[in-house]
Amino acid sequence: MTISLPRYHSAPFVRTSRLARTWAIVRREFVRRARWGTLLAVGISFTAVILTVTFDVEFTSFIGAVTAATYYGPYTSPAWPLLTLIVAATAGAGSIAEDVGSRAITLYATRPIQLVDYLGGKAAACASWIAIAAILPGVVGVLITATLALPSAEVALSALAAFIATGLLTTVFFAGLALALSSLTTRSLYAGAAIFGVVLSLYIGVAVVVGITGSAYVPYASPVTDVLSVAHAAFGVSGTPPTDPGASAALLAGSGVLLTAFAAWRLSRIEVVTE
Amino acid sequence: MTGVVDAQDVTKRYGEVLGLNGFTAAFAPGITGLVGPNGAGKSTLFRLLAGQLRVDAGSLTLLGYDAWGEGDFRRRVGYCPEHYALFDWMTGEDFVETLLRVDGFSRSEARARAARAIEEVGLTEARHRRVAAYSKGMRQRIKLAQCVAHDPELLLLDEPLNGVDPVGRAALSALLRQLQARGRHLIVSSHVLYEVERLTDQIVMIANGRALAQGDLHRIRDLIDTHPHVIDLETPDPRGLARFLGSWDHVVAIEFPGPDRVRVQSRSPEEFYRQLPGLVVSEGLDVRGVHSADDNLDAVFRYLSEGHP
Numbered sequence: 152m153t154i155s156l157p158r159y160h161s162a163p164f165v166r167t168s169r170l171a172r173t174w175a176i177v178r179r180e181f182v183r184r185a186r187w188g189t190l191l192a193v194g195i196s197f198t199a200v201i202l203t204v205t206f207d208v209e210f211t212s213f214i215g216a217v218t219a220a221t222y223y224g225p226y227t228s229p230a231w232p233l234l235t236l237i238v239a240a241t242a243g244a245g246s247i248a249e250d251v252g253s254r255a256i257t258l259y260a261t262r263p264i265q266l267v268d269y270l271g272g273k274a275a276a277c278a279s280w281i282a283i284a285a286i287l288p289g290v291v292g293v294l295i296t297a298t299l300a301l302p303s304a305e306v307a308l309s310a311l312a313a314f315i316a317t318g319l320l321t322t323v324f325f326a327g328l329a330l331a332l333s334s335l336t337t338r339s340l341y342a343g344a345a346i347f348g349v350v351l352s353l354y355i356g357v358a359v360v361v362g363i364t365g366s367a368y369v370p371y372a373s374p375v376t377d378v379l380s381v382a383h384a385a386f387g388v389s390g391t392p393p394t395d396p397g398a399s400a401a402l403l404a405g406s407g408v409l410l411t412a413f414a415a416w417r418l419s420r421i422e423v424v425t426e
Numbered sequence: 427m428t429g430v431v432d433a434q435d436v437t438k439r440y441g442e443v444l445g446l447n448g449f450t451a452a453f454a455p456g457i458t459g460l461v462g463p464n465g466a467g468k469s470t471l472f473r474l475l476a477g478q479l480r481v482d483a484g485s486l487t488l489l490g491y492d493a494w495g496e497g498d499f500r501r502r503v504g505y506c507p508e509h510y511a512l513f514d515w516m517t518g519e520d521f522v523e524t525l526l527r528v529d530g531f532s533r534s535e536a537r538a539r540a541a542r543a544i545e546e547v548g549l550t551e552a553r554h555r556r557v558a559a560y561s562k563g564m565r566q567r568i569k570l571a572q573c574v575a576h577d578p579e580l581l582l583l584d585e586p587l588n589g590v591d592p593v594g595r596a597a598l599s600a601l602l603r604q605l606q607a608r609g610r611h612l613i614v615s616s617h618v619l620y621e622v623e624r625l626t627d628q629i630v631m632i633a634n635g636r637a638l639a640q641g642d643l644h645r646i647r648d649l650i651d652t653h654p655h656v657i658d659l660e661t662p663d664p665r666g667l668a669r670f671l672g673s674w675d676h677v678v679a680i681e682f683p684g685p686d687r688v689r690v691q692s693r694s695p696e697e698f699y700r701q702l703p704g705l706v707v708s709e710g711l712d713v714r715g716v717h718s719a720d721d722n723l724d725a726v727f728r729y730l731s732e733g734h735p
Contacts, residue, residue, distance in 0.1 A: 164531065164535060165532070166530035166531075167527075167530050167531065167532055171527070171530075172527065172528050172529075172530055175524055175527030175528050176528060179513070179516070179520075182515075183515055204430060253509075253511035254478075254507065254509050254511050255512060256478075257476055257478050257505065257507050257512045258507075258512070258513070258525060258572070259472075259525075259528060260476070260477055260478060260502065261476045261477060261500055261505040262497050262500055262501075262525065262528045262529055263499075263500040263501040263529060263530065264500075264528055299452050419443075
């Protein structure tokens with residue numbers, strides 16, 4: 152008599168692409184990140200930016216020609232980048248930290264996906280929220296003014312491009328920062344505080360140091376100043392920006408990519424031992 | 427070694443603390459119970475197998491692949507973690523479906539498989555409730571559902587019956603046996619020894635990060651020569667029976683735990699069971715029941731771990 156173990160047989164199926172598998176993470180993660188703080192900051196961004204843009208363009212159209220620079224209003228103060236920072240802190244802080252802290256990361260890590268897919272999903276969800284706060288209000292503002300036939304099509308398109316370019320650079324940097332700091336801790340609160348603290352202290356610290364030393368290089372260290380500088384150039388505003396816009400743009404994009412790479416490196420070394 | 431899971435001298439440290447200390451074992455196909463007290467290293471081994479931890483020394487493979495790493499072989503593995511941290515903001519159905527989508531199933535296939543897996547673990551009625559509202563037992567079931575939903579070849583189940591009510595335990599145990607009957611390999615850890623004993627005879631015993639013994643539970647028991655086997659016999663005349671048993675060389679002690687019972691300690695259970703029928707027939711003895719009081723996991727583990735403080 153021969154005794155043999157039952158054989159494993161699994162019904163064949165067509166596996167979806169890596170992109171589709173990553174999308175499953177993005178979808179769920181995006182919904183998960185809809186926190187009150189995030190929604191509030193997004194709501195304020197929309198209201199403030201749309202009102203500013205509409206008022207500025209409406210007012211200018213009475214007294215003269217509307218240009219792309221007319222749309223620069225939301226960037227005349229650091230308020231919008233700082234609101235975007237709040238979105239980055241509330242939506243991005245828990246991206247990795249919560250999964251590692253609760254050990255729920257194992258539910259993803261034991262699936263046939265690669266580290267880059269997991270991180271890509273997290274980054275896309277976090278970046279989507281940041282982009283909603285950093286790009287969309289400006290775009291909607293332009294569309295509203297265009298609907299009211301206030302700017303010419305050429306001006307509207309230039310303003311649109313300026314909002315998108317500046318918003319994209321803001322998104323890349325803040326998303327990278329959020330992921331990197333989120334990968335350093337298992338508490339989203341710490342990561343959120345660090346995201347906010349790093350950017351805010353750099354902004355204030357740089358202002359203080361520049362006030363004392365008058366250095367032309369120190370302002371590059373502040374991401375908010377870099378964003379304002381890029382916007383200054385993108386909207387074609389007259390005058391001298393605080394930093395060279397090209398260098399600031401390269402800094403924002405480069406450090407965003409480097410910070411995301413750092414998060415990937417951290418993830419590849421994370422061992423889940425939290426009790 | 428050619429097991430489903432092969433561990434060769436695996437060492438894992440947490441700073442100064444040794445999680446696993448030269449752990450060597452081969453897990454055979456079918457159901458294998460990984461048993462040991464709390465802190466023995468069971469969860470460390472599971473986390474190593476799940477790719478959450480990396481071995482500091484030695485080698486650890488599952489289905490022939492290095493346990494630390496990512497790749498397609500993970501689709502052939504299902505992992506039911508010990509912890510209860512799940513995606514609490516989702517419904518039970520969304521939770522299983524999302525993980526199936528990450529596994530690479532289409533939306534419709536994922537939905538169908540999620541429904542099937544949830545039904546198998548008996549959570550169909552609660553599938554639309556948020557995981558956050560689930561009881562401990564329900565969380566255990568939904569974890570099991572996500573573990574089996576993609577039809578894996580190897581299931582790593584870390585304390586799968588913990589927190590489940592007795593009726594649920596019976597149902598889940600039956601499900602695990604069904605999975606084995608369908609050709610799946612299961613590694614089931616538990617510190618509740620009788621649970622594992624009811625599932626399988628194939629065990630790996632672990633204590634202080636080392637494998638104490640592995641293989642068939644009863645065979646392991648036979649190899650423990652230093653502890654005489656305890657055998658209970660039911661008879662209306664315990665003292666009459668004891669007179670004969672006392673003359674056998676391998677019988678080292680006789681007790682009378684009840685008015686109709688004799689408890690014998692024998693150094694050679696094989697010899698005992700060979701001689702007993704002959705004695706009963708030749709002397710016309712009335713023996714109504716025989717059972718080994720310590721041929722069970724609890725006793726075996728106790729004996730083995732005595733030498734491993």
